[in-house]
Amino acid sequence: MYQIIKQILKTGIKTETPPQADDSLRVREQEISAEILRVFGRALKIRHVDAGSCNGCELEIHAVNSAYYNIEGLGIGFVASPRHADMLLVTGPVSRHMETALKRTFDATPDPKLVVALGDCGCTGGLFGENYASCGKVSNVIPVDVEVPGCPPPPTAILQGILAAVSKRG
Amino acid sequence: MELHPLPGAAPAWQGEIAPHQLPACCEAVKNRGGRLVSLWGTDRRHLGGGFALHVALSDQPGLVCLSVPLDAANPAYPDISAIFPAANRMQRAAFDLLGIAPAGAADTRQWLRHGSWPQNAHPLRKEFDGGRVHSHDADVYPFVTVTGDGVHEIPVGPVHAGTIEPGHFRFSIIGERVLRLEERLGYKHKGIEKRFESLSLEDGAKLAGRVSGDSTVAYAWAYSMAVEGIAGVTVPPRAAHLRALLLELERLANHLGDLGYLGNDVALSFGFAQFWRLKEDALRASAAAFGHRYLMDLVVPGGVSRDIAPDGAAALLAMADALEPEVRTLKAIYDEHAGVQDRFLTTGRVTPELAARLGLTGLPGRASGQAWDLRAQYPVAPYDQLDVRMATHRGGDVAARVTVRFEEVFESLRLVRRLLDTLPGGELRLLISNVPAGALGIGLVEGWRGEVLVALHSGKDGAIERCHPHDPSWQNWPLLEHAIIGNIVPDFPLINKSFNLSYSGQDL
Known part of the structure; x- marks a missing residue:
C-alpha cells in the first residue's frame, strides 16, 4: 500500500486543460432543447459501438480515459448499456454483419440521443468504402450529429467532437 | 516433393503437391515439431487453371508453403483440421470466401459469412462483383448446446460492455462456473481481401496497415516484405533499422496498455491510471519522432516513407529512460499485491501440452511454453544483429x-536504445518497379501479438492478384475457449484481456 501511495504522490496530477468544442464537426441540427443539452453537458453518458473498425479508433477512445485527458473529470463517462446512454460513439466502416446490431443499439438508446461518428471510416467509409460486406460511413445506417475525422482521430479531436455535440448551438 | 526458395527476406520455401499428398505432408511436418501458420485459397480459373489451396507450415528451416492445385468444377481437398486443429476455422473461412471445401471435415458450419451474401456465392471468386450488395440472408448459426441439470447459457455480444471490438460469446455455465464457451466471430468482416484486389501493389501497404490498426507496423512491414521479395529489392539498412524501431515502439505501446487494463480488470484501477499515463508518454514520443502516434503508413514497399525527426531520437531516448524505472516500480507493485496475484495466478490456464497440441502461438504461446519468436529464430535484418531475448514461461x-508482457517491455526498451545507437545513414526507400506477374511473395513479422503473415500473389502491371493477411489470433481464439473452462464467469474479461486477440485481423 505504501508503494502505491508513494507512486501516486510521485506522479502528481497529469490532467491537461481540455480542448474547446469544435462546432465545425457538427453535421446535423437536432431539435434538442438547450435545457437538455445543458444537462447532458454536465453528465453525459456514452455507449461506444465498434461497428467494424480496424481497432485503431478504439485505441484513442481508451486514451481519452487516461489521466492526461481525464474525460470523467468533464462529467463524461462510458457506460455498458445503450439504455444508460445519452450518446453513441460509433466507429466504422459499418460492416454489413454489424448493421443490425448498430440499428438495435441505436433503438435501445433512449431519446433524446446524440450520435458521434469517429474516424475517417466512420465519416466517409475510408479506405474500405462500400462493398458487399461494408455499408461505409455511419450515417448510411443511423443519423449522425457530429463527425470526427482522423486515422485515428487523436484524443483532443475526440473530446472536441463530443463537446461539440453537447454544446449550445451557435 | 521439390521445394524452391521464395525470394525475399522471409525464410520461405514453396512446393506444389497433389491434394491426396496433403495429409501426409502435414503429418510429417507436425511430427517434426512444426506448426500450421496460415491457410488460404486462390482462384486461378481466369489464368487457365482451377483453384488452389495454400498451406503455410512452420518447419525446421523456416516457412514451407504447400500449394495444392484444385479442380475448377469440384474444388475439394482433404481436411487437415484433424492434424492441425487450428485449420478448422481457416478452412471454413476459405470455403465462405472462395468455395473450396475440405473433404471429410467434421465441422462445416459457416465462419466469416453471416447473412451478407448467399451461401452459394463466394466473394473471392473473380466473377464475384465486390461492389454489389446482396440482400441479407437468414443468419442461422447452430451453436453447440450443453444440456443437463442446472446448465444455462449466457449470450454476450456482438456489442460488448466496454470499448472492445464486436464478437459473440456463448457461455454454457453451471452456477458461476463455465462449462463451455463458444465464440462466433466475423462481425467485422468488411471485405479486406477483395478490396486488396482493386488496389495497386503500392497502395496495398495502406490497407495492410489497417487490417488490425493496433498492429499497423507489423502488417505494413509483412506486406512490404512480400512485395520486396517479388520485386527482388533489399531495403536499405537505415530503412530496415527504422522499421525495427517502429515495430518495437508498437510492441511497447500495446504491452503498456494491456498491463494497465489487466490491473483494471482485477480492480486495481491504480494500474490503469499509471500504465495509461506511461503509454501516452510513449505515444507522444512516437508522434514527436515519426509524426503519428500509432506509426501508420510509415512502412512502405521499398523502405520507409519518412525519416526520424531531427530531435526524434532524443525524444525516444528520454521516453525510454523515464519509462524503465517506472515500469520496474509498477512490476514490483503488481508482483507483491496479494489481491492482484490471487486473481492472476492459475486463472485461465493453458498447459504447455494443450498449447502444443492445438497450436497456440505468439505472446500467449510463449506464456505456455511455446518458444517461438521470429525475431530470435528467423531474424531478418536488423534483428540478426540484435540477439533478441525471447520471453518464455x-x-x-x-x-x-x-510476466511475458513485462519482460517484453524491458526487451523492447533495450532494443529501442540499441537501434537508436546503431542507426546507420543512407537511403530510406528504394523504388519498386517491374514487379513480375504471377509470383508469390511472403512477409513474416513478429508483431506484438505474434507472427503476422502476408501472402501476396502478384498480378499484371503492378496489380494485386490476391493478398491474404494472416493474424496470429486465428490460432489463438480457439485456445481462449479452452482457457476459460472451469473458471468463473467474472474472470472471463480478465482472461480475454490477457490474450487480447484481434477481431478485425481475423474477420477481415
Missing part, C-alpha cells in the same frame, strides 16, 4: 501472460 495462466 510455462505457467500458461494470466500471471504468465502478464
Whole structure:
C-alpha cells in the first residue's frame, strides 16, 4: 500500500486543460432543447459501438480515459448499456454483419440521443468504402450529429467532437 | 516433393503437391515439431487453371508453403483440421470466401459469412462483383448446446460492455462456473481481401496497415516484405533499422496498455491510471519522432516513407529512460499485491501440452511454453544483429501472460536504445518497379501479438492478384475457449484481456 501511495504522490496530477468544442464537426441540427443539452453537458453518458473498425479508433477512445485527458473529470463517462446512454460513439466502416446490431443499439438508446461518428471510416467509409460486406460511413445506417475525422482521430479531436455535440448551438 | 526458395527476406520455401499428398505432408511436418501458420485459397480459373489451396507450415528451416492445385468444377481437398486443429476455422473461412471445401471435415458450419451474401456465392471468386450488395440472408448459426441439470447459457455480444471490438460469446455455465464457451466471430468482416484486389501493389501497404490498426507496423512491414521479395529489392539498412524501431515502439505501446487494463480488470484501477499515463508518454514520443502516434503508413514497399525527426531520437531516448524505472516500480507493485496475484495466478490456464497440441502461438504461446519468436529464430535484418531475448514461461495462466508482457517491455526498451545507437545513414526507400506477374511473395513479422503473415500473389502491371493477411489470433481464439473452462464467469474479461486477440485481423 505504501508503494502505491508513494507512486501516486510521485506522479502528481497529469490532467491537461481540455480542448474547446469544435462546432465545425457538427453535421446535423437536432431539435434538442438547450435545457437538455445543458444537462447532458454536465453528465453525459456514452455507449461506444465498434461497428467494424480496424481497432485503431478504439485505441484513442481508451486514451481519452487516461489521466492526461481525464474525460470523467468533464462529467463524461462510458457506460455498458445503450439504455444508460445519452450518446453513441460509433466507429466504422459499418460492416454489413454489424448493421443490425448498430440499428438495435441505436433503438435501445433512449431519446433524446446524440450520435458521434469517429474516424475517417466512420465519416466517409475510408479506405474500405462500400462493398458487399461494408455499408461505409455511419450515417448510411443511423443519423449522425457530429463527425470526427482522423486515422485515428487523436484524443483532443475526440473530446472536441463530443463537446461539440453537447454544446449550445451557435 | 521439390521445394524452391521464395525470394525475399522471409525464410520461405514453396512446393506444389497433389491434394491426396496433403495429409501426409502435414503429418510429417507436425511430427517434426512444426506448426500450421496460415491457410488460404486462390482462384486461378481466369489464368487457365482451377483453384488452389495454400498451406503455410512452420518447419525446421523456416516457412514451407504447400500449394495444392484444385479442380475448377469440384474444388475439394482433404481436411487437415484433424492434424492441425487450428485449420478448422481457416478452412471454413476459405470455403465462405472462395468455395473450396475440405473433404471429410467434421465441422462445416459457416465462419466469416453471416447473412451478407448467399451461401452459394463466394466473394473471392473473380466473377464475384465486390461492389454489389446482396440482400441479407437468414443468419442461422447452430451453436453447440450443453444440456443437463442446472446448465444455462449466457449470450454476450456482438456489442460488448466496454470499448472492445464486436464478437459473440456463448457461455454454457453451471452456477458461476463455465462449462463451455463458444465464440462466433466475423462481425467485422468488411471485405479486406477483395478490396486488396482493386488496389495497386503500392497502395496495398495502406490497407495492410489497417487490417488490425493496433498492429499497423507489423502488417505494413509483412506486406512490404512480400512485395520486396517479388520485386527482388533489399531495403536499405537505415530503412530496415527504422522499421525495427517502429515495430518495437508498437510492441511497447500495446504491452503498456494491456498491463494497465489487466490491473483494471482485477480492480486495481491504480494500474490503469499509471500504465495509461506511461503509454501516452510513449505515444507522444512516437508522434514527436515519426509524426503519428500509432506509426501508420510509415512502412512502405521499398523502405520507409519518412525519416526520424531531427530531435526524434532524443525524444525516444528520454521516453525510454523515464519509462524503465517506472515500469520496474509498477512490476514490483503488481508482483507483491496479494489481491492482484490471487486473481492472476492459475486463472485461465493453458498447459504447455494443450498449447502444443492445438497450436497456440505468439505472446500467449510463449506464456505456455511455446518458444517461438521470429525475431530470435528467423531474424531478418536488423534483428540478426540484435540477439533478441525471447520471453518464455510455462505457467500458461494470466500471471504468465502478464510476466511475458513485462519482460517484453524491458526487451523492447533495450532494443529501442540499441537501434537508436546503431542507426546507420543512407537511403530510406528504394523504388519498386517491374514487379513480375504471377509470383508469390511472403512477409513474416513478429508483431506484438505474434507472427503476422502476408501472402501476396502478384498480378499484371503492378496489380494485386490476391493478398491474404494472416493474424496470429486465428490460432489463438480457439485456445481462449479452452482457457476459460472451469473458471468463473467474472474472470472471463480478465482472461480475454490477457490474450487480447484481434477481431478485425481475423474477420477481415
